[in-house]
Amino acid sequence: MVNKLNPILLFFAVLSFSVSAQVKETPVPRIIEKNGRHALLVDGQPFLILGGQAHNSSGWPGMLPQVWEAIAAMHANTLEVPIYWEQIEAQPGKFDFSMVDTLLVQARERKVHLVLLWFATWKNGSNHYMPEWMKVDSKKYPNITGKNGQPVDSPSPHTKAAMEADAKAFKAVMAYLEKADPQHTILMVQVENEPGAWGSVRDYSSEARKPFEGQVPAELLKPEILKALNKPVVAKGTWTEVFGKDADEYFHAWSVASYIGYVAAAGKAVNQLPLYVNAALRDPITNPTANNYESGGPTDNVIPIWKAAAPAIDLLAPDIYMPESEKALKVIELYSRPDNPLFVPEIGSGEEYVRYFYPVLASGGIGFSPFGIDDNGLAKAEATVRLALLGQEYEMVSPMMREMAKWGFEGKIKAVVEHEDHAVQTINLGAWEATVTFGTSRRNTEQEMKHPFGKAMIVQLGENEFLLMGTLCHFTFKPLGANAGKAWQYLKVEEGKYENGTFKLLRIRNGDETDWGGPRIGAEPVVLRTTLTTR
Numbered sequence: 001m002v003n004k005l006n007p008i009l010l011f012f013a014v015l016s017f018s019v020s021a022q023v024k025e026t027p028v029p030r031i032i033e034k035n036g037r038h039a040l041l042v043d044g045q046p047f048l049i050l051g052g053q054a055h056n057s058s059g060w061p062g063m064l065p066q067v068w069e070a071i072a073a074m075h076a077n078t079l080e081v082p083i084y085w086e087q088i089e090a091q092p093g094k095f096d097f098s099m100v101d102t103l104l105v106q107a108r109e110r111k112v113h114l115v116l117l118w119f120a121t122w123k124n125g126s127n128h129y130m131p132e133w134m135k136v137d138s139k140k141y142p143n144i145t146g147k148n149g150q151p152v153d154s155p156s157p158h159t160k161a162a163m164e165a166d167a168k169a170f171k172a173v174m175a176y177l178e179k180a181d182p183q184h185t186i187l188m189v190q191v192e193n194e195p196g197a198w199g200s201v202r203d204y205s206s207e208a209r210k211p212f213e214g215q216v217p218a219e220l221l222k223p224e225i226l227k228a229l230n231k232p233v234v235a236k237g238t239w240t241e242v243f244g245k246d247a248d249e250y251f252h253a254w255s256v257a258s259y260i261g262y263v264a265a266a267g268k269a270v271n272q273l274p275l276y277v278n279a280a281l282r283d284p285i286t287n288p289t290a291n292n293y294e295s296g297g298p299t300d301n302v303i304p305i306w307k308a309a310a311p312a313i314d315l316l317a318p319d320i321y322m323p324e325s326e327k328a329l330k331v332i333e334l335y336s337r338p339d340n341p342l343f344v345p346e347i348g349s350g351e352e353y354v355r356y357f358y359p360v361l362a363s364g365g366i367g368f369s370p371f372g373i374d375d376n377g378l379a380k381a382e383a384t385v386r387l388a389l390l391g392q393e394y395e396m397v398s399p400m401m402r403e404m405a406k407w408g409f410e411g412k413i414k415a416v417v418e419h420e421d422h423a424v425q426t427i428n429l430g431a432w433e434a435t436v437t438f439g440t441s442r443r444n445t446e447q448e449m450k451h452p453f454g455k456a457m458i459v460q461l462g463e464n465e466f467l468l469m470g471t472l473c474h475f476t477f478k479p480l481g482a483n484a485g486k487a488w489q490y491l492k493v494e495e496g497k498y499e500n501g502t503f504k505l506l507r508i509r510n511g512d513e514t515d516w517g518g519p520r521i522g523a524e525p526v527v528l529r530t531t532l533t534t535r
Contacts, residue, residue: 046405049367196297261310
């Protein structure tokens with residue numbers, strides 16, 4: 001006997017299958033490394049985070065409309081947004097993930113990815129996002145004590161109760177994300193925010209004294225770590241014996257990193273999403289002493305300590321608020337390491353910072369994100385102007401985002417930015433050298449030379465074929481190697497854009513568009529596919 005399906009049941013069966021197909025699990029985003037370069041894989045392919053970060057207090061339903069408006073205006077593909085321990089665990093052991101649900105729904109509606117920022121024990125060095133039930137119990141959850149016994153507005157990393165409470169809450173968050181986000185709308189999670197301490201190099205409390213006077217952990221005594229820290233290789237010793245004048249700072253970095261590493265490991269045990277910690281930077285040129293910046297966080301001088309103490313953290317990321325080209329470019333260099341993928345989760349949103357988008361891509365960076373994209377206190381007109389500057393770059397790159405991520409991973413991108421002295425920059429391309437000058441006209445006016453906002457990027461597609469991109473710049477070339485000194489010319493300069501991985505021609509540039517040495521790009525970025533030849 002053959003059973004016939006009820007038509008109504010058949011309808012719901014098909015509907016159920018359709019819904020199930022729509023939320024089919026995708027591969028977990030992950031970071032891969034090859035030849036010292038990195039890529040963030042999303043859906044199995046390299047992905048470039050064209051991000052924007054909301055203000056600190058914008059992760060609430062009533063604030064999200066203006067956040068999403070900003071994301072759309074700047075053509076971003078990823079929103080970085082905080083989630084708050086004080087909201088998620090307002091009462092001990094009772095978790096509220098309604099805000100996470102709201103973010104997931106609204107991001108999926110807009111086809112935008114998320115990076116969640118776990119504001120918990122540390123935010124800008126303080127504990128202001130801890131739940132109220134912890135804030136009122138300062139004895140159980142103390143702050144650090146300064147060198148002269150003064151109270152410091154920063155949580156102590158030597159408080160086991162706080163560390164375990166944070167780890168428990170973070171594990172609950174990550175477990176919830178594992179169930180609620182099978183399609184991986186969320187790409188990464190930031191653990192804490194700019195951890196460390198202002199106003200004290202370390203915790204000088206009685207609780208911290210004993211471990212400081214004890215032996216340095218074996219993990220830090222490995223020869224490769226001591227050499228990376230420019231310290232003599234020794235088999236044992238106290239913090240002062242091993243690290244001398246740096247003992248206080250290195251001890252605090254180890255303590256903070258170990259605490260956050262414990263929290264991160266709890267989350268990684270239930271969810272394999274990439275995790276990172278962001279850094280409030282020190283001056284990378286003058287290398288000041290630790291009482292001049294936020295001590296204990298992942299500043300460039302203690303990256304080896306963080307790597308040893310917190311292996312569950314996938315990368316350490318710089319927050320760049322130094323507009324000067326020498327400093328910003330040095331930070332990009334310091335955080336782009338074979339053992340550390342480059343990601344810029346925060347950077348100033350002014351015009352002087354937009355230029356650094358290019359060297360981040362050239363360094364194989366997996367993402368870039370200005371801070372405070374929603375107006376939230378800014379005049380609407382000012383916020384709109386700031387978004388437009390980076391927005392035009394994102395708009396250009398978006399259709400070729402996957403290609404850019406792949407080219408960055410393969411080391412095919414080179415970039416230069418205009419420095420404060422407006423000097424000419426050169427780029428070695430193997431068989432060719434590109435010379436880049438900055439400005440909008442053949443003779444730069446005083447006004448044009450006032451601010452260093454120009455930038456240029458070259459993607460090497462072949463020995464003689466390149467993509468040229470930039471703003472306020474002028475390219476010219478000369479042959480190198482066996483062809484050095486030969487006459488040369490542009491075989492073809494095509495202006496266009498990428499669509500679905502294919503270059504679409506808008507026009508061929510010639511005559512005034514390429515004479516006088518080469519193509520000139522004004523205030524709006526363009527993509528030029530260029531082929532060179534010698535004669």
